[in-house]
Amino acid sequence: MDSSRAHVVLDDADIGRAIRRIAHEIVEKSRGSQSLILLGIPTRGVALAHRIAAAISSIEGTEVPVGSLDITLYRDDLRLRPARALVPTMIPPGGIDDKTVILVDDVLYSGRSVRAALDALNDVGRPAAVQLAVLVDRGHRQLPIRPDYVGKNLPTSLVEQVRVEVAEVDGADQVTILGEGR
Amino acid sequence: MSRVLRGVRPYGEDAVDIVIADGVIAELAPAGTGVGDVIDADGLVALPGFVDLHTHLREPGREDAETVLSGSQAAALGGFTCVHAMANTNPVADTAGVVEQVWRLGQVAGLVDVRPVGAVTVGLGGERMAEIGAMAHSAAEVRVFSDDGKCVHDAVLMRRALEYVKAFDGVVAQHAQEPRLTEDAQMNEGELSGRLGLVGWPSVAEEAIIARDVLLAEHVGSWLHVCHVSTAGSVEVIRWAKARGVQVTAEVTPHHLILTEDLVTSYDPIYKVNPPLRTAADVHALREALADGTIDAIATDHAPHPHEDKDCEWAAAAMGMLGLETAFSIAMATMVEPGLLTWRELAQRMSVRPARIGRVRTQGHDLVVGAVANIAVVDPSAVRVISATDLASRSRNTPYDGMELPGRVVHTVFAGTPTVLDGALV
Amino acid sequence: MKHLLSAADLSRDDAILVLDTAAELAAVTDRSVKKLPTLRGRTVVNLFFEDSTRTRISFEVAAKRLSADVINFAAKGSSVSKGESLKDTALTLEAMGADAVVIRHGSSGAPHRLATAGWIGGSVVNAGDGTHEHPTQALLDAFTMRRHLRDGAGDLDGLHVAIVGDILHSRVARSNVLLLRTLGAHVTLVAPPTLMPYGVESWPCDVSFDIDQVLPGVDAVMMLRVQAERMHAAYFPSTLEYSRLYGLDARRMGLLPAHAIVMHPGPMNRGMEISADVADSSRAVMVEQVANGVSVRMAVLYLLLGGMKEEI
Numbered sequence: 001m002d003s004s005r006a007h008v009v010l011d012d013a014d015i016g017r018a019i020r021r022i023a024h025e026i027v028e029k030s031r032g033s034q035s036l037i038l039l040g041i042p043t044r045g046v047a048l049a050h051r052i053a054a055a056i057s058s059i060e061g062t063e064v065p066v067g068s069l070d071i072t073l074y075r076d077d078l079r080l081r082p083a084r085a086l087v088p089t090m091i092p093p094g095g096i097d098d099k100t101v102i103l104v105d106d107v108l109y110s111g112r113s114v115r116a117a118l119d120a121l122n123d124v125g126r127p128a129a130v131q132l133a134v135l136v137d138r139g140h141r142q143l144p145i146r147p148d149y150v151g152k153n154l155p156t157s158l159v160e161q162v163r164v165e166v167a168e169v170d171g172a173d174q175v176t177i178l179g180e181g182r
Numbered sequence: 183m184s185r186v187l188r189g190v191r192p193y194g195e196d197a198v199d200i201v202i203a204d205g206v207i208a209e210l211a212p213a214g215t216g217v218g219d220v221i222d223a224d225g226l227v228a229l230p231g232f233v234d235l236h237t238h239l240r241e242p243g244r245e246d247a248e249t250v251l252s253g254s255q256a257a258a259l260g261g262f263t264c265v266h267a268m269a270n271t272n273p274v275a276d277t278a279g280v281v282e283q284v285w286r287l288g289q290v291a292g293l294v295d296v297r298p299v300g301a302v303t304v305g306l307g308g309e310r311m312a313e314i315g316a317m318a319h320s321a322a323e324v325r326v327f328s329d330d331g332k333c334v335h336d337a338v339l340m341r342r343a344l345e346y347v348k349a350f351d352g353v354v355a356q357h358a359q360e361p362r363l364t365e366d367a368q369m370n371e372g373e374l375s376g377r378l379g380l381v382g383w384p385s386v387a388e389e390a391i392i393a394r395d396v397l398l399a400e401h402v403g404s405w406l407h408v409c410h411v412s413t414a415g416s417v418e419v420i421r422w423a424k425a426r427g428v429q430v431t432a433e434v435t436p437h438h439l440i441l442t443e444d445l446v447t448s449y450d451p452i453y454k455v456n457p458p459l460r461t462a463a464d465v466h467a468l469r470e471a472l473a474d475g476t477i478d479a480i481a482t483d484h485a486p487h488p489h490e491d492k493d494c495e496w497a498a499a500a501m502g503m504l505g506l507e508t509a510f511s512i513a514m515a516t517m518v519e520p521g522l523l524t525w526r527e528l529a530q531r532m533s534v535r536p537a538r539i540g541r542v543r544t545q546g547h548d549l550v551v552g553a554v555a556n557i558a559v560v561d562p563s564a565v566r567v568i569s570a571t572d573l574a575s576r577s578r579n580t581p582y583d584g585m586e587l588p589g590r591v592v593h594t595v596f597a598g599t600p601t602v603l604d605g606a607l608v
Numbered sequence: 609m610k611h612l613l614s615a616a617d618l619s620r621d622d623a624i625l626v627l628d629t630a631a632e633l634a635a636v637t638d639r640s641v642k643k644l645p646t647l648r649g650r651t652v653v654n655l656f657f658e659d660s661t662r663t664r665i666s667f668e669v670a671a672k673r674l675s676a677d678v679i680n681f682a683a684k685g686s687s688v689s690k691g692e693s694l695k696d697t698a699l700t701l702e703a704m705g706a707d708a709v710v711i712r713h714g715s716s717g718a719p720h721r722l723a724t725a726g727w728i729g730g731s732v733v734n735a736g737d738g739t740h741e742h743p744t745q746a747l748l749d750a751f752t753m754r755r756h757l758r759d760g761a762g763d764l765d766g767l768h769v770a771i772v773g774d775i776l777h778s779r780v781a782r783s784n785v786l787l788l789r790t791l792g793a794h795v796t797l798v799a800p801p802t803l804m805p806y807g808v809e810s811w812p813c814d815v816s817f818d819i820d821q822v823l824p825g826v827d828a829v830m831m832l833r834v835q836a837e838r839m840h841a842a843y844f845p846s847t848l849e850y851s852r853l854y855g856l857d858a859r860r861m862g863l864l865p866a867h868a869i870v871m872h873p874g875p876m877n878r879g880m881e882i883s884a885d886v887a888d889s890s891r892a893v894m895v896e897q898v899a900n901g902v903s904v905r906m907a908v909l910y911l912l913l914g915g916m917k918e919e920i
């Protein structure tokens with residue numbers, strides 16, 4: 001048995017469809033709201049945030065501001081891993097105060113990254129509401145956090161790894177599972 | 183009762199039985215034929231017992247670091263049958279009373295000849311001459327005088343001392359260190375000291391004093407001994423002086439034959455020593471000088487220090503390292519193995535010459551019938567890993583801890599009596 | 609990396625990581641919230657055997673902005689001044705559970721010893737040791753130069769920096785020569801020959817005794833404090849002669865290219881190595897150096913402690 005075999009669960013077309021569906025849901029849910037901001041969690045969340053914004057623009061014709069939010073300094077697992085380089089936090093002009101901020105990440109797993117992002121957001125300003133969009137929800141939450149928009153629910157075992165690749169970072173779009181043979 | 187060193191090879195030459203009786207070598211018999219209590223020495227090398235011109239035994243005053251007894255044990259285990267105990271004790275060995283005390287403690291220990299060195303100046307203060315004559319005429323019969331640790335830097339005082347000791351065939355052993363050029367000095371001055379931010383100890387501070395002293399010795403017709411030569415420049419000065427006929431002898435420490443200043447990069451005070459470790463070029467020059475006789479002797483400058491004086495930052499640490507129990511291995515590694523010295527020549531550097539310099543009549547005899555039986559029996563084929571905690575010295579400040587060194591002292595015979603058998607004190 | 613003892617410990621990539629991290633941290637702390645939770649629960653000890661209020665405060669602010677607990681252990685008014693050894697102090701700190709010790713000590717190599725002698729398990733940051741090194745000062749100097757002369761990114765390739773003054777006794781100069789060289793800059797040391805370290809010819813930099821010849825070709829000039837006491841040890845005949853030959857005054861500042869900046873690690877001896885009008889001029893970046901010091905020290909603490917493996 002080849003335990004490290006990679007198993008493609010979403011291809012580029014699937015990912016495109018997922019992003020368009022998330023965009024539609026965001027438009028529907030926030031109808032009437034003029035103050036949306038998409039904040040990607042680096043690295044791949046930022047690329048996904050830009051794509052969602054582009055999809056919203058093609059649906060609605062409106063431009064949604066996009067930024068990035070580095071959560072490194074807020075992580076609770078800093079001691080457990082080698083120190084990592086920081087990446088810029090980019091808040092769109094006008095800030096986040098009284099806006100609806102949608103955090104965008106590639107994979108939702110334990111929920112700890114989102115917890116860190118909420119802490120980081122707290123130091124940036126005071127949004128009216130915060131929502132969460134993820135491309136893949138693989139379960140195994142360790143905190144009371146749930147996504148508002150999900151590209152694909154992907155039940156996994158703990159020994160498996162989910163890898164999201166996006167063209168902007170990795171050269172191609174796909175989601176694979178590595179680990180115990182399926 | 184007689185004893186037989188069975189099958190031993192004097193100076194690494196053909197195997198014989200050395201028969202020892204009444205404290206002297208009674209017979210050199212064909213191997214396997216000697217009669218007496220047998221000490222197995224099959225294939226081992228016999229050398230005349232080593233004589234150290236430069237040992238710090240720390241007693242009186244710092245018995246926590248070393249005593250005459252523990253230092254004598256370390257010496258015997260290192261193949262030594264005679265050590266010269268330096269004067270920088272507390273109180274300083276600057277009177278007949280102190281040198282006689284050290285001498286008696288040596289007699290009581292009974293493991294080696296302990297020959298006290300007398301201070302040149304009162305309290306090593308460099309100002310007034312100590313009672314050199316009284317020490318010379320004491321029971322200790324002091325012949326070597328030194329302010330070691332401090333330099334006799336006053337030129338007039340040095341001249342007077344050189345002259346004064348002529349009356350009883352003594353020698354002044356100078357610790358050559360120009361004090362003003364070495365204020366707060368921490369390590370050899372060079373590119374590395376600049377980089378490490380440690381105050382430099384320039385070679386010239388040693389060489390300038392040696393140059394002055396050989397000229398003084400020539401002028402007054404006295405005999406000068408130079409302690410622990412550490413630089414290539416000092417070697418040149420001494421070589422020049424000897425060529426001129428100046429009566430000068432010199433010693434080098436084992437550590438200056440093998441260790442270099444780059445060890446200081448660790449800031450580990452185990453490598454802090456006076457004079458400081460120098461460069462590879464200096465090490466090379468010192469080995470050559472020892473080989474060609476410019477430097478007469480290997481002297482350990484065995485300098486025990488308690489743990490707390492080394493377990494600290496560099497500047498706060500004491501200077502000095504242990505030497506007695508590793509000297510033979512270092513000499514073998516640096517001089518014999520590379521072919522710079524034969525066993526006979528090594529015997530000259532570690533026994534015969536230092537005994538002559540120290541005026542010790544019962545030491546440094548060749549291994550011939552009738553000689554006092556002071557003998558070091560060594561195993562050149564052995565390899566040992568040095569462990570600081572296994573040393574007999576009360577202190578642990580060896581720079582060789584964990585190092586693998588060639589050669590081992592197996593037996594030591596002092597005045598006909600074994601002090602060490604099979605690497606252990608008797 | 610566990611310790612920061614010497615600028616030589618930093619590869620080019622390491623140094624740029626510190627500078628980039630400092631830049632991000634500077635941006636974060638420019639916001640209204642000045643405190644990050646990053647080092648919550650970690651203890652940083654400032655162990656200062658020499659007085660240096662500015663460096664101590666800089667490290668203290670840096671650690672507190674990252675939410676670390678800070679213990680100041682100054683030589684004055686503690687057991688250190690009563691002759692307690694570095695080792696005993698270290699063992700005390702270890703018992704207190706220090707995750708990092710920031711040490712300033714008068715003996716070269718003391719931080720090295722603290723890191724390697726087995727007395728403590730935490731990280732050691734050298735905040736200046738004897739006449740050896742002061743690596744965080746070099747990092748903040750590089751950070752300042754990068755902001756002014758290289759758009760705040762990358763290395764310092766091609767920059768020419770003059771360091772003028774008491775090189776012999778300067779830990780700032782030693783660390784800067786090493787770090788600037790690592791980052792691709794070219795350094796010229798300027799001092800009277802008596803204040804040059806022995807063997808300086810083999811350092812990776814140029815050496816000059818003529819400041820007027822050097823200034824027209826540099827992008828930055830760093831003036832080092834010269835203590836008047838050096839005069840008594842015969843390093844130079846008088847303070848007047850020193851400032852005339854090696855001090856930076858308005859005339860000499862006029863020799864600098866238009867874009868060049870004037871730096872000083874502080875504290876300044878106005879009228880000695882630097883004239884008051886130069887110190888207060890728009891080219892002088894000393895105030896900024898102080899601010900950048902906090903960002904750089906935050907970056908160092910984050911990179912040393914943020915990634916430490918939990919030892920259980």
Ligand SMILES: [Zn+2]
Nearest residue numbers: 330331357409
């Ligand atoms: Zn000495």
